[in-house]
Amino acid sequence: MKRTQNHEARDQNVSASDIRANLNDHHVRSRTQPVAWTGWDLLNGETVPTLTVVLRTRGCYWARRKGCTMCGFVCDSNPSATGPDIYREFLGVLARFGKEFKIIKIFTSGSFLDSEELSPDVRNAILAELKDVPKTIIESRPEFVTDENCEEIARSNAHVEIAIGLESSNDYIRERYINKGFTFRDFIRASKAARSSGFTVKSYLLLKPPFLTEAEAMRDTIQSVKDTTEYADIISLNLCNVQRGTFVEKLWKKRLYRPPWLWTAVEVLTQTAGNMPIICDPVAGGMRRGPHNCGICDHEIVAEIRRFSLSQDKASFKTTCADKVLWNFVLEFEEYSYGAPLVP
Numbered sequence: 001m002k003r004t005q006n007h008e009a010r011d012q013n014v015s016a017s018d019i020r021a022n023l024n025d026h027h028v029r030s031r032t033q034p035v036a037w038t039g040w041d042l043l044n045g046e047t048v049p050t051l052t053v054v055l056r057t058r059g060c061y062w063a064r065r066k067g068c069t070m071c072g073f074v075c076d077s078n079p080s081a082t083g084p085d086i087y088r089e090f091l092g093v094l095a096r097f098g099k100e101f102k103i104i105k106i107f108t109s110g111s112f113l114d115s116e117e118l119s120p121d122v123r124n125a126i127l128a129e130l131k132d133v134p135k136t137i138i139e140s141r142p143e144f145v146t147d148e149n150c151e152e153i154a155r156s157n158a159h160v161e162i163a164i165g166l167e168s169s170n171d172y173i174r175e176r177y178i179n180k181g182f183t184f185r186d187f188i189r190a191s192k193a194a195r196s197s198g199f200t201v202k203s204y205l206l207l208k209p210p211f212l213t214e215a216e217a218m219r220d221t222i223q224s225v226k227d228t229t230e231y232a233d234i235i236s237l238n239l240c241n242v243q244r245g246t247f248v249e250k251l252w253k254k255r256l257y258r259p260p261w262l263w264t265a266v267e268v269l270t271q272t273a274g275n276m277p278i279i280c281d282p283v284a285g286g287m288r289r290g291p292h293n294c295g296i297c298d299h300e301i302v303a304e305i306r307r308f309s310l311s312q313d314k315a316s317f318k319t320t321c322a323d324k325v326l327w328n329f330v331l332e333f334e335e336y337s338y339g340a341p342l343v344p
């Protein structure tokens with residue numbers, strides 16, 4: 001990778017947590033209620049109904065200490081949450097939506113397995129409630145996916161999948177550009193611990209962290225999918241979007257960052273499909289802060305990416321648009337623009 005204007009910005013060493021420290025209260029959306037919604041996802045090749053619950057815990061410890069460059073989850077935390085409150089709120093969601101879902105996702109905007117966020121008693125009680133659900137997805141940083149924690153939650157008899165935000169298999173990119181604070185080896189160790197307790201593993205990959213050109217980002221994600229195949233059962237491709245109060249937002253405001261093109265996502269999905277399930281929900285797709293193309297074809301392509309996620313069928317991608325010429329130009333020439341996006 002060439003050294004670029006963006007790399008200079010990185011060297012200013014402004015940490016994500018420094019930026020958040022300057023956030024107004026107005027930006028910090030501390031909430032005391034869990035958020036829940038229903039949807040569809042892929043389970044053993046079938047499209048199944050899902051329930052997603054975001055519990056308002058104190059949030060990710062890493063976000064408070066250093067933070068990842070693209071993550072604004074700290075804005076969704078509730079620093080004063082107590083275990084009994086969280087459990088009561090979780091039961092409230094079940095009372096409202098029921099448990100008749102094939103997949104239930106329990107997210108905390110942090111790590112479900114971090115005892116500082118959710119005490120072992122609370123997390124075990126939550127999982128015990130879900131033991132008859134075919135799949136319960138929880139998220140965790142790898143340092144909490146230990147043999148001890150896995151053996152403990154396995155006693156709940158829930159069918160757990162542990163989702164880990166690997167983002168990239170490239171240690172340099174993950175460490176220097178995302179500030180993730182763990183290595184690919186840490187991910188592999190966590191994956192083995194999860195699998196030895198009978199759990200499946202989902203790996204989140206991030207398309208287009210800051211400081212990469214469009215072409216570098218595409219190559220990095222395609223390589224990451226290949227490297228991860230052995231250690232994950234499913235990949236969730238996250239298309240980077242510009243969240244408030246993040247380092248990425250700071251770059252974006254200076255026109256030093258552009259979210260990925262939807263064409264890049266389509267190319268990654270097309271090139272990697274078939275080896276293992278790979279799903280993608282283009283959050284903020286078609287918006288300036290989200291992955292986007294020219295504005296004319298975005299809506300159709302976002303829908304096709306969602307269709308592909310549920311079918312894994314490359315034939316889902318049918319749309320063509322004149323801006324593909326522009327995207328190809330960006331892929332070829334962006335490295336000569338010293339890292340600045342050529343097209344907004």
Ligand code: SF4
Nearest residue numbers: 060062063067068071
């Ligand atoms: S991306 Fe994950 S690990 Fe990084 S700060 Fe956000 S919640 Fe924490």
Ligand SMILES: [Zn+2]
Nearest residue numbers: 294297321323
């Ligand atoms: Zn277009």
